[in-house]
Amino acid sequence: MAVYTIAQLTIHDRDRYERYISAFLPVLTQYGGRLLAADDNPEVINGPWHGDRVVLLEFPDRDSYVAWATSAEYQHIATDRTASADMIALLVHAG
Numbered sequence: 001m002a003v004y005t006i007a008q009l010t011i012h013d014r015d016r017y018e019r020y021i022s023a024f025l026p027v028l029t030q031y032g033g034r035l036l037a038a039d040d041n042p043e044v045i046n047g048p049w050h051g052d053r054v055v056l057l058e059f060p061d062r063d064s065y066v067a068w069a070t071s072a073e074y075q076h077i078a079t080d081r082t083a084s085a086d087m088i089a090l091l092v093h094a095g
Contacts, residue, residue, distance in 0.1 A: 002094040005057040016084035031068035
């Protein structure tokens with residue numbers, strides 16, 4: 001069953017975050033993930049929101065997500081994301 005990752009980011013070092021983005025897609029696709037949306041200006045329709053970016057990812061299943069998130073390749077590039085942005089992430093199960 002597909003799972004989705006929804007991430008809300010507050011970016012405080014745009015240059016370093018851009019470096020993360022430049023390496024992101026090859027690692028994501030290597031583990032079966034797909035980038036469904038990345039929006040720097042989401043339309044807030046209910047409640048307060050103070051982030052700078054929302055990202056929506058899809059994985060074939062939870063095991064694929066875990067393999068990606070814990071992979072050496074992702075951990076290597078994630079140091080730039082961790083240093084450049086605060087993030088809240090959710091894993092959402094389809095169905």
